[in-house]
Amino acid sequence: xxxxxxxxxxxxxxxxxxxxxxxxxxxxxxxxxxxxxxxxxxxxxxxxxxxxxxxxxxxxxxxxxxxxxxxxxxxxxxxxxxxxxxxxxxxxxxxxxxxxxxxxxxxxxxxxxxxxxxxxxxxxxxxxxxxxxxxxxxxxxxxxxxxxxxxxxxxxxxxxxxxxxxxxxxxxxxxxxxxxxxxxxxxxxxxxxxxxxxxxxxxxxxxxxxxxxxxxxxxxxxxxxxxxxxxxxxxxxxxxxxxxxxxxxxxxxxxxxxxxxxxxxxxxxxxxxxxxxxxxxxxxxxxxxxxxxxxxxxxxxxxxxxxxxxxxxxxxxxxxxxxxxxxxxxxxxxxxxxxxxxxxxxxxxxxxxxxxxxxxxxxxxxxxxxxxxxxxxxxxxxxxxxxxxxxxxxxxxxxxxxxxxxxxxxxxxxxxxxxxxxxxxxxxxxxxxxxxxxxxxxxxxxxxxxxxxxxxxxxxxxxxxxxxxxxxxxxxxxxxxxxxxxxxxxxxxxxxxxxxxxxxxxxxxxxxxxxxxxxxxxxxxxxxxxxxxxxxxxxxxxxxxxxxxxxxxxxxxxxxxxxxxxxxxxxxxxxxxxxxxxxxxxxxxxxxxxxxxxxxxxxxxxxxxxxxxxxxxxxxx
Numbered sequence: 001x002x003x004x005x006x007x008x009x010x011x012x013x014x015x016x017x018x019x020x021x022x023x024x025x026x027x028x029x030x031x032x033x034x035x036x037x038x039x040x041x042x043x044x045x046x047x048x049x050x051x052x053x054x055x056x057x058x059x060x061x062x063x064x065x066x067x068x069x070x071x072x073x074x075x076x077x078x079x080x081x082x083x084x085x086x087x088x089x090x091x092x093x094x095x096x097x098x099x100x101x102x103x104x105x106x107x108x109x110x111x112x113x114x115x116x117x118x119x120x121x122x123x124x125x126x127x128x129x130x131x132x133x134x135x136x137x138x139x140x141x142x143x144x145x146x147x148x149x150x151x152x153x154x155x156x157x158x159x160x161x162x163x164x165x166x167x168x169x170x171x172x173x174x175x176x177x178x179x180x181x182x183x184x185x186x187x188x189x190x191x192x193x194x195x196x197x198x199x200x201x202x203x204x205x206x207x208x209x210x211x212x213x214x215x216x217x218x219x220x221x222x223x224x225x226x227x228x229x230x231x232x233x234x235x236x237x238x239x240x241x242x243x244x245x246x247x248x249x250x251x252x253x254x255x256x257x258x259x260x261x262x263x264x265x266x267x268x269x270x271x272x273x274x275x276x277x278x279x280x281x282x283x284x285x286x287x288x289x290x291x292x293x294x295x296x297x298x299x300x301x302x303x304x305x306x307x308x309x310x311x312x313x314x315x316x317x318x319x320x321x322x323x324x325x326x327x328x329x330x331x332x333x334x335x336x337x338x339x340x341x342x343x344x345x346x347x348x349x350x351x352x353x354x355x356x357x358x359x360x361x362x363x364x365x366x367x368x369x370x371x372x373x374x375x376x377x378x379x380x381x382x383x384x385x386x387x388x389x390x391x392x393x394x395x396x397x398x399x400x401x402x403x404x405x406x407x408x409x410x411x412x413x414x415x416x417x418x419x420x421x422x423x424x425x426x427x428x429x430x431x432x433x434x435x436x437x438x439x440x441x442x443x444x445x446x447x448x449x450x451x452x453x454x455x456x457x458x459x460x461x462x463x464x465x466x467x468x469x470x471x472x473x474x475x476x477x478x479x480x481x482x483x484x485x486x487x488x489x490x491x492x493x494x495x496x497x498x499x500x501x502x503x504x505x506x507x508x509x510x511x512x513x514x515x516x517x518x519x520x521x522x523x524x525x526x527x528x529x530x531x532x533x534x535x536x537x538x539x540x541x542x543x544x545x546x547x548x549x550x551x552x553x554x555x556x557x558x559x560x561x562x563x564x565x566x567x568x569x570x571x572x573x574x575x576x577x578x579x580x581x582x583x584x585x586x587x588x589x590x591x592x593x594x595x596x597x598x599x600x601x602x603x604x605x606x607x608x609x610x611x612x613x614x615x616x617x618x619x620x621x
Contacts, residue, residue: 035532036142040191041170044077048107048191051078053085055109059217059225060084062103062195063605066229067092070101070564071501071605073557074195075168076142076175078107090215091230093609095616096237097204098567101560103140104217104227107193112219115139116185117196122213122231130211130231134203139186140195140557141179145169145497146535156490156539162497163601176497179531179547180555188219199560200231208235234616238570242346244285245573246507246566247482247517249352249457250545251290252277254338255313256526260548265316266334274338275345276552277524282346284563287517289342290352290414291335293319293398295366297354297416307361311525311543312536315354321367321394323376328367328393332401339407350455351407352414352442353398356391356426357382359416365390383425395434403436412455413437416521417445423452444484444519455480457519460489468514475516483510484519487538491599494520494558496534496541499600503558504608507565508594511572518562520545524553568594568612575619590614 040048052058061084062069069084084105094100106115117137122130145167147158158167167176180197188194196217211231216223254274255265263269295317298310309315318338320331339351358364365378365386380387402408413430415423423443430437442455447462450470456479458466463483471481485493485506492502492509506518525543527536534540545562546553575587583591594611597603 035144035173035175037187037189038192039189040077044170045191047079048077048193049109051080051082052107052109052191053081057106057108057110057112057219057224058082058085059104059106061087061090062105065606065609066090066102067609068605069103070197070557070561071504071608073166073177073497073500074103074105074140074193075166076177076192077168078193079168080165088227089230090227091232092200093232093234093613093616094200094202095234095571096202096206096208097240098202098238099560099564100200100202100231101564102198102200103195104198104215105193105195106188106217106219106224108188108190108219110190112188112194114185114221115188115194115196115217115219117198118216118218119198119229120214120216122211122229124211124233125207125209128207128209128211130200130203130206130213130233132213134201136199136201138180138182138197138199138555140177140197141181141531141554142175142177143179143496143531143534144173145176146173146533146540156487156493156495158497160490161493161495161539163499166499167497178496178541178556178558180557180560182549182554197557197560202231202233204237204240206233208233235620236571236574236616238567241283241285244566244570245516246285246510246569247480248284248286248566249288249290249482249517249519250281250286250523251521252281252523253311253313253315253525255316256311256524257548259313259528260526260530271337271341273552275341277546278342278345278347280546280553280555281523284559285566286347288350288352288412289339289347290354291338292317292355293335293353293394294321294355298359299361299364300359301361310359310537311522312527313525317366321365322370323367324370328390330394330397330401332398336405339405349410351402351411353411354414355416356413357415357418357422363387382422383429388429391429392433395430395437399434399436408436411437412440412442414442415445416443417459418443418449419446420448420452423449427452442480444521450474454478457482457484459483460485463513466513466515471514471516475514480516482515482517482519483513484521486521487542491601494541494545494562495539496556496558498541498558499603500557500561501603501605501608502598502600503561504565504568505595505598505600505603506562507569508572508591508608508611509598511569512591512595517569524548565608568608568615571612571615571619575615578619584618586614586618590618 064084119132119135121132215227217225258265258270296314300310318335322329363382402411439454443449443453444457447465474481522543545559590611
């Protein structure tokens, strides 16, 4: 979870109010303005026409290579000469049971209507086919670019993150392509670029070999461009997402799903939507069902006693706490339903329970006083009598309940960025009252908690201290070790305007360092309108990886790139296994190539494809 220095607390406290006010005012005045249909200004028209080199309709392959085209964001208003206009053939490499993304882009000096792409069947060895229907075509949707209302000393800013070419516009506002809109066609204003995002799904039983077909880009009912397409399928496979070895842990928030969809919290409709988001997470191999056992685990002590959630919509507890004047009691019904819903969707098996410790706040309890029916917020001291009374009642009850459900062996007490001093108090207390959780403490935070956390995600500042040798030692002991990014570092990261290749690179970093996977602190902690007001407090996109769709999540460039990086990780793991657990010279070189420049602004976008090709070659030779 993102952090804030004490020096900036006063500034942030005011900014929180300002950000909230702006969000409300913007929503009221602009509604759901579609920036993607905005006409260009005269200045933009001239600049884009120069970049296009014509006022006619053109299509092009970003990066000039279809294989690496998805690793770069296409600016809405290109300002430099467009490369890839002369590309006449499309080619990809793949393995069985994976997805492969690529982009084409279109622009014109006049308005275009009903832009779409048609992928025909591909014919391969012995007349076998890859169905064109297995290819998903989506349209990159542009969102406004906003500076955080509360930039603080660790926070990445636009100029630190953006390449300068992927963000474009006239500052009224500037925009960046990130969301992937699912529709059959799209209209494109004159002198605006529109990327078409292709996701090729390679069947599990596809015969290895070369497949050929055609991709047509259409507009106004006519074919604008037709490309021959070749896909080379290697004799290798990635497992189904449920069988990924990669440990993905992104923290989902159910409350924002209800808010974004305009449905009642915990209503039947809300549960159906939660299931759709769970299925999306399962399709990425998400290993943890993250739950709340207290109200708003991410409360923040901002300044002068002001407490406010770090997310635009606060988290609520899935466990009901009640105090009758003598004893605490607990209602686990909602917690049970959340876990059961997620498991049916394919998530888990692990269950994370947030959190015995407050995030950036003093310790406190929130419960209903059954004598008055009122909600009570009570400050307590860590390790004090009242704290011990409350958690001394909860932990044995929680253990008993999880055991009765058959979930105890997969249930973790989860903590976010708590120092070793407080984690030691918790560790000792857990051992005293609920020793079943001794080896199921999960911490996203400092390397200093390595001795406490059986599931540890180290932040970027501690990643070098988590040596491959230590990571392997933990792995052999049955412990989980990942790394995570938040508002820092600027590179690599998954902000809305981070270079796209960085999301693809993150799993390669895990592979190179012999880590088990990756954690991101929020999957969907949106503002009230992320398409028009994308920033709550932190750097844009820090709080979400997907967008709210009509009946489930709308994906993003970075979410798709992360998925494909995880598939790469699985191939690396297979090569290590083939080589007896060691890193061959070919694998060492591939890992170095994939991660040799962590700043996507200067990284050669062909690095990942080069590294991956070397891994596949070694795996299939």
